[in-house]
Amino acid sequence: MSIRIAIFDDNKNIRNSIILLLKIEADFEIVGSFSDAVNCVEKVLSCQPDIVLIDIEMPQVNGIEAVKKIKKEFPEIDIIIQTVFEDEDKIFASLKAGATCYVLKNMLSNVGEAIRETYLGGATMMSWVAREILNIYHRPLQVKEHPSSDKHLGDRDREVLGQLLIGLSVTTIAEKLKTSPELLKSHVKEIYHKLHLVSR
DSSP, rough: OOOOEEEEEEEEHHHHHHHHHTSSSSEEEEEEEOOOOOTHHHHHHHHHSSSSESSSOOOSSSSHHHHHHOOOOOOOOOOEEESOOOOOHHHHHHHHHHHOEEEGGGGGGGHHHHHHHTTTOOOOOOOOHHHHHHHHHHHHOOOOOOTTTTTTHHHHHHHHHHHHTTTTHHHHHHHHSSOOHHHHHHHHHHHHHHOOOOOO
């Protein structure tokens, strides 16, 4: 089964380069190509992708705002942000808005790997992003009573979460734990549910 991909980028040359790069892969299907993120929810609805690849810098509606809108309506869709520079503020704002990971435009040769990793439940990220997530994870939390607050993380959950946070791929973790990537992806989703998270 093909991974359905929608691309948002106002730069036609970059957009076409990504399309050409991905079309040669048998497991990818380009279902949408858009020059802006205006009416992004309607555009995503029209093509129903598994993965959205979106530029962080676009006129009218930027990538961060688009991520918020898309994730609000389609929380199950993974979004990969693409950017020219390692702008920490914008990249982290994108992740907080609901993006799964990001790729640099000067390293587009890695975009296929990032898409597959994301589709399997992983999240490729630079070390400073992982460190910031760890900092947040280790902060004391004040949580209100929740109907599912009795769902604590078990030893296996913590083991998987710890390996995700240090940047290991779902495929690598699955190999270490002697299970399939598909089963591990389901396990990761259950961990997010226990932690009341909607994205990585």
